[in-house]
Amino acid sequence: MTKERSQGQTQDTPRKASGGRSIVTGILLLPVVAVLFPTCVVLLAGMAPSIVAYFVDRTQGKYLAITVALMNFCGNLPGLTRLWQEGQSLEAGMRLAADPLHWLVSYGAAGGGWIIYLTVPPILSVYYSSISAKRIDDLKRKQAQLIDTWGSEVVPGDFAESSEKIIRP
Amino acid sequence: MVKNSDGAEKELILAGRFLIHPDKPLPARDNATASAFEVTDKRAPTRLMFAMACRPGLIPRLDIIPQLARLMRLPMVTPIEAGPVAWPETGGRRFVVVFERLLDKALAGNLDTPFERLREDRIIYNVIKPILPVLKEFSGRSIKHRAIRADNVFYTDSTCQSVVLGECVSGPAGMAQPKLYEPIDLAMSNESGRGQGTLADDMYALGILIAVLLNGGDPAEGMSDEEVVAGKINRGSYSSVTGNLQLSLRMIEPLRGLLCDDPSQRWTIDDLEMWANGRQLSPKQPMLPTKASRAIIFGDKEYMTRPSLSHAMGILWEQAAKLVTSGELANWLRRSFADDDSAEAIEFLVNNSGDGRKDRDRLISSALVVLAPSHPFRYREISARIDGLTTALAIEYRNEEFRNSFIEILQAGLPQSYLKSPGTGRRAERAVLTKTFDMFAYFLMRQRLGDGLERALYEGNRGWPCQSPLIADDYVCELDDLLPVLERKASQGSAKEQLIDRHIAGFCAARSKTVAECIAQLPAPETNEGNERMGILAIYAELHRIAGPSERYPALTALLAATAAPVYEGFYNRVMRDRIEKAVERVGSKGDLLALFSVLNDKAARASDTRGFAQARNEYGRLENNIHWLTEGGLSAPEHVAGKARQAATFLSAMISSFVVLALSIVFVN
Numbered sequence: 001m002t003k004e005r006s007q008g009q010t011q012d013t014p015r016k017a018s019g020g021r022s023i024v025t026g027i028l029l030l031p032v033v034a035v036l037f038p039t040c041v042v043l044l045a046g047m048a049p050s051i052v053a054y055f056v057d058r059t060q061g062k063y064l065a066i067t068v069a070l071m072n073f074c075g076n077l078p079g080l081t082r083l084w085q086e087g088q089s090l091e092a093g094m095r096l097a098a099d100p101l102h103w104l105v106s107y108g109a110a111g112g113g114w115i116i117y118l119t120v121p122p123i124l125s126v127y128y129s130s131i132s133a134k135r136i137d138d139l140k141r142k143q144a145q146l147i148d149t150w151g152s153e154v155v156p157g158d159f160a161e162s163s164e165k166i167i168r169p
Numbered sequence: 170m171v172k173n174s175d176g177a178e179k180e181l182i183l184a185g186r187f188l189i190h191p192d193k194p195l196p197a198r199d200n201a202t203a204s205a206f207e208v209t210d211k212r213a214p215t216r217l218m219f220a221m222a223c224r225p226g227l228i229p230r231l232d233i234i235p236q237l238a239r240l241m242r243l244p245m246v247t248p249i250e251a252g253p254v255a256w257p258e259t260g261g262r263r264f265v266v267v268f269e270r271l272l273d274k275a276l277a278g279n280l281d282t283p284f285e286r287l288r289e290d291r292i293i294y295n296v297i298k299p300i301l302p303v304l305k306e307f308s309g310r311s312i313k314h315r316a317i318r319a320d321n322v323f324y325t326d327s328t329c330q331s332v333v334l335g336e337c338v339s340g341p342a343g344m345a346q347p348k349l350y351e352p353i354d355l356a357m358s359n360e361s362g363r364g365q366g367t368l369a370d371d372m373y374a375l376g377i378l379i380a381v382l383l384n385g386g387d388p389a390e391g392m393s394d395e396e397v398v399a400g401k402i403n404r405g406s407y408s409s410v411t412g413n414l415q416l417s418l419r420m421i422e423p424l425r426g427l428l429c430d431d432p433s434q435r436w437t438i439d440d441l442e443m444w445a446n447g448r449q450l451s452p453k454q455p456m457l458p459t460k461a462s463r464a465i466i467f468g469d470k471e472y473m474t475r476p477s478l479s480h481a482m483g484i485l486w487e488q489a490a491k492l493v494t495s496g497e498l499a500n501w502l503r504r505s506f507a508d509d510d511s512a513e514a515i516e517f518l519v520n521n522s523g524d525g526r527k528d529r530d531r532l533i534s535s536a537l538v539v540l541a542p543s544h545p546f547r548y549r550e551i552s553a554r555i556d557g558l559t560t561a562l563a564i565e566y567r568n569e570e571f572r573n574s575f576i577e578i579l580q581a582g583l584p585q586s587y588l589k590s591p592g593t594g595r596r597a598e599r600a601v602l603t604k605t606f607d608m609f610a611y612f613l614m615r616q617r618l619g620d621g622l623e624r625a626l627y628e629g630n631r632g633w634p635c636q637s638p639l640i641a642d643d644y645v646c647e648l649d650d651l652l653p654v655l656e657r658k659a660s661q662g663s664a665k666e667q668l669i670d671r672h673i674a675g676f677c678a679a680r681s682k683t684v685a686e687c688i689a690q691l692p693a694p695e696t697n698e699g700n701e702r703m704g705i706l707a708i709y710a711e712l713h714r715i716a717g718p719s720e721r722y723p724a725l726t727a728l729l730a731a732t733a734a735p736v737y738e739g740f741y742n743r744v745m746r747d748r749i750e751k752a753v754e755r756v757g758s759k760g761d762l763l764a765l766f767s768v769l770n771d772k773a774a775r776a777s778d779t780r781g782f783a784q785a786r787n788e789y790g791r792l793e794n795n796i797h798w799l800t801e802g803g804l805s806a807p808e809h810v811a812g813k814a815r816q817a818a819t820f821l822s823a824m825i826s827s828f829v830v831l832a833l834s835i836v837f838v839n
Contacts, residue, residue, distance in 0.1 A: 063815035067822040074829040121814035
């Protein structure tokens with residue numbers, strides 16, 4: 001019991017520390033939010049896909065969230081630029097929120113990030129397969145050269161069977 | 170001129186000078202070991218000469234030929250030249266000894282042919298007196314003639330006033346002597362086992378010669394060899410040989426002295442010379458063996474003396490075992506001779522003997538030594554004076570039964586036991602012989618190439634030619650002759666890949682210590698062919714060094730080079746292998762065995778090759794592991810790809826967003 005409790009205690013400690021850091025960060029950001037309230041509102045609404053991605057992404061390092069967030073942020077930048085040009089007021093913010101193009105660009109960019117995240121693995125898989133095949137060929141060529149120079153005796157007994165496969169072609 | 174097997178005429182020339190005529194035989198000079206033929210000296214065609222061609226399988230007494238060749242002034246037939254000659258009629262080579270030829274008329278023909286009796290004075294002055302200086306000279310040089318007999322003493326002129334002693338070198342010592350001319354122990358021995366003999370044996374033969382000349386023929390005419398020997402044993406040599414002769418008092422004296430059966434009591438040259446010069450010596454009384462108080466029955470016959478029983482047991486070998494093992498022999502010795510020592514010795518042998526055939530043979534052989542120590546060594550069909558055993562081995566080597574018996578006696582240490590027995594020779598001689606037989610037993614124990622019975626054969630017979638089937642007909646007696654003969658065989662194509670066999674190895678090991686060391690380093694057969702070939706090459710390189718490095722053997726070198734593939738194929742590195750192969754081909758045509766060995770024995774290259782091979786093997790293993798990792802999806806595994814893809818997607822996203830931010834910044838600033 002004592003052991004389990006101590007383990008529970010050690011697991012809770014980082015959570016508590018993390019929660020404490022979030023509260024501190026929130027308190028420090030409050031003045032910024034107060035000053036940039038229209039920008040924060042627009043940004044919070046525009047970055048909704050990234051927030052979803054953050055919670056959906058279970059991988060260590062949160063690569064999906066980062067990928068989507070980076071693109072999503074780029075999509076929000078034109079809207080934010082317009083907001084700032086119009087004086088960063090709540091009215092300008094409401095107009096921007098009513099603009100479907102802004103949402104299309106913002107969420108479309110997030111969608112682009114998602115697409116990047118989904119399409120890279122198969123492309124990389126093909127790339128790695130071709131790299132592997134080439135490297136295997138190179139290594140077998142080197143082995144064949146060793147056999148040419150030193151004879152088939154150079155193949156250690158454990159690899160004799162596989163070496164025959166090399167010699168045959 | 171003779172025709173060889175191809176029908177081509179070919180001259181038989183010895184030493185480039187003596188033309189031998191196989192078509193002109195001289196039967197009067199033939200003996201049991203050699204045939205005589207006319208010879209023409211090319212430098213002096215009028216000079217009368219003859220040659221004795223040794224019977225195949227025998228060799229002349231090479232050890233004494235050079236010494237006798239210098240004794241030209243003595244009344245004896247001396248050898249002028251000797252050597253092997255190619256003999257087209259029979260194939261192979263025969264050893265030929267060339268002599269000066271006087272008259273072909275011997276004192277007598279063979280023993281079966283009666284002739285006119287010689288008067289006593291003629292025997293003394295025309296026979297004994299001319300022969301004495303020869304025997305004296307021989308005695309001074311420790312040479313034994315061992316061929317004194319009536320058909321080997323020749324008149325020098327047509328008036329028959331003077332004689333010369335015939336040749337004695339055309340065969341092993343004493344081998345051509347009839348049993349009549351031999352003392353008891355040699356008469357009991359096989360012809361091949363008579364050994365070098367002693368001066369006393371020559372004196373005995375001279376005594377028999379006198380008896381033959383006095384009788385005008387064989388004094389034991391009508392008797393078989395066995396009866397002659399039995400007669401000598403039972404009645405003593407003098408009585409058995411002179412029994413039918415009418416002897417004057419003057420002749421009784423030398424005959425008793427010369428035919429004394431105890432060699433230590435036999436007349437010497439000085440005794441005979443004194444008698445020939447007119448001094449009177451007290452006649453020796455014949456020494457007869459002690460008779461038993463009662464006879465022993467063996468093989469349906471009664472025997473009263475130990476020597477006669479010993480002789481009979483040697484002949485009826487299979488029946489002798491029962492006599493020994495039943496205790497009958499021991500009892501006879503104890504009761505009839507009061508010889509407890511001998512009886513106990515026999516009983517000891519019986520008690521310590523097994524029941525097998527070999528045990529039985531060992532028992533009989535040992536029992537015969539106890540029974541009659543002065544008799545020759547006997548074991549089954551072997552009967553030889555102990556110092557003649559080694560010569561007997563050489564002469565009888567092709568007789569498998571003899572070989573097996575010889576192996577058995579060596580394994581049982583019987584010759585050494587014989588030599589320990591008192592009355593079997595002088596102590597110094599016994600020590601030398603014991604050492605020799607110990608050495609033989611050691612060789613026999615080791616059955617590797619260069620040891621075994623073959624090594625014993627050549628160690629015990631220094632002049633005996635190599636009996637390898639490859640060169641047996643070529644009379645290779647010396648190590649220097651081996652390579653030229655093998656070169657000839659190689660050039661004729663008769664020498665194949667197998668250039669060394671047990672005989673060649675044994676022969677070489679016996680003739681040279683350094684070659685023996687090379688042979689000892691040969692690997693066991695069928696372990697590593699390359700090492701075996703290398704070992705053979707080392708032997709031939711050493712033979713080349715001994716024969717003289719300036720000599721060249723192109724055919725032999727080419728043959729050895731052609732068989733050297735397993736040596737350079739032992740190199741792992743193909744480049745090095747090709748380089749050595751080319752070097753071998755280059756050297757192989759030059760006839761230099763030493764260079765060939767040197768090329769193949771590059772120890773630095775061998776070490777470098779081994780080191781490089783080990784590294785290459787490790788490298789191969791490392792590559793194989795890498796291939797295995799890649800094949801098993803080291804790079805393309807979904808987990809690996811997914812991890813890398815996440816990083817790549819984030820990186821791509823970062824790049825695009827950076828580009829967009831930059832572009833918007835530029836637009837916004839403008």
